[in-house]
Amino acid sequence: MAIRWKLNLTFFAFLAVFLGASYVAVSAVNTAAENGRLYSRLRSFGQLTSDIRTDMYFTLAGLDEAMPAEPASQRVAWPEYTLDDIEVQVRLAEDDTEREAWITVRAAISRLAAAMVVSPASQSEVNAALREAERALRKLRSMYELMEHESIVATAEAGLRAQVAVGVACALIVVLFVAYLVLVRDWLVTPINVLRASTDAIGAGDLEHRVPLSGSDELAGLARRIDAMASSLSQQQSELVEAKELSAIGELCANVAHGLRNPLASIRASAQLAQRQCDSDIAFAGMLGDVIGQADRMDDRITQLFEFSRQTELLRDCVTFRDLASAAAAEARSVLEARGVELEVEDDVGPRIWCLDGEKVTVALTELVVNAAHHSPEGSTVVIRGQSDKPSNGSPRALRVQVADRGAGIAVATLERIFKLFFTTRAEGTGIGLAMVRRVAKRHGGDVDVTSVAGEGTTATLTLPGGCPFGSDASAAAQCTGHNAALKLRHGLNDRGNTTS
Secondary structure, three states, X not given: OOHHHHHHHHHHHHHHHHHHHHHHHHHHHHHHHHHHHHHHHHHHHHHHHHHHHHHHHHHHXXXXXXXXXXXXXXXXXXXXXXXXXXXXXXXXXXXXXXXXXXXXXHHHHHHHHHHXXXXXXXXXXXXXXXXXXXXXXXXXXXXHXXXXXXXXXXXXXXXXXXXXXXXXXXXXXXXXXXXXXXXXXXXXXXXHHHHHHHHHHHHOOOOOOOOOOOOOOHHHHHHHHHHHHHHHHHHHHHHHHHHHHXXXXXXXXXXXXXXXXXXXXXXXXXXXXXXXXXXXXHHHHHHHHHXXXXXXXXXXXXXXXXXXXXXXXXXXXXXOHHHHHHHHHXXXXXXXXXXXXXEEEEEOOOOOOEEEXXXXXXXXXXXXXXXXXXXXXXXXXXXXXXXXXXXXXXXXXXXXXXXXXXXXXXXXHHHOOOOOOOOOOOOOOOOOHHHHHHHHHHHOOOEEEEEEEOOOEEEEEEEEXXXXXXXXXXXXXXXXXXXXXXXXXXXXXXXXXOEOO
């Protein structure tokens, strides 16, 4: 998750806690206010019941003190506002019980008022009405007192909820703030320190160093970009070192060519002359032929050094695996015979055509076969096997050639260095062969890989992308050959890939 989203989620957590606590606190305050208003109303209702009782008894006291000679209708004046207040309470009653109690009070007071305007003989009617009104008023008084108590309890509970909400919110905010500091350290501070240490290491020249950060956030993406930059710098540095080494090889080759080619030409010319003069001695003529062949092979080696030390254009041609294997076997025949090693070719490709620089690939395969022969015991077999990759991503097929021996294998420490230029484990080796094989593979867009098992042997796998764009039949081969001939003519190149004069 991106760091900005992590920070946003943390902020939203703070906001949610604050809003939740505010909501609970405001709700509790509103509840307390409502309960306060209810308590005040209930107090006024309770006071009204007391006032009505007071009015009743004052009215009855006035009835007792009235003069007997006065007319009954003149003896007492019942307070009209009392009946009006009772009527209001009947309309404002919130439930049936309260309403029925006030209706009972109203009826009792009405009976009481009617009994007060008749003769004193109606005292029993007055007392009955008084008792009925008294019971209803007491019931209302008890009801209002109970409701007052409940409103006080509700107000206290609301206040407690508000206090708890505020306390919990404060505690959560403190916890979230501490967690926020810890997360910021994990999300930002620690990765930044790792990035700084890694950039210092890369800046100090350790281009193999990789930033130990993983994930999908911005800093992890930056770490991957730094790793890619370090890998690119390492590759460029390797290419620069290789370019310097190739420059040194070029100078070496010039000196070697100047010092060896003239003597080799004299040896070859002398051997040819002697061969012409001893036609009768077939064995001696054959030995002279070997001398001529070895001189040509040494000249080819010098040419290979020249080609390795400079970039020459690939001259792709239509070839089959069988053509490449046969050419490599012919080149390595002398070494195979000297080592007493057989070469076995396994063709799993068939007549499929590949567009490759046949000469350079032949040289690379020859190096792999010769190297395998040198590491094989006498009487063993070196296998050169051709296979075709079947990629699942729709990319063109590639030729995969495996050269396997049954030697003692290669140590792990040595296996990691075998493709380095000038590295060799043989006293007579030059350390150029496998480096040249990898160079040929890379220039074709492929690669070379070596696996080895101690006591079982070594297998070198050369992968060469080179599917023919014209197909794989005989007509395609003709088109491919014409295409490569036109390419050579257009670039002014001879068959060795060198510029013609």
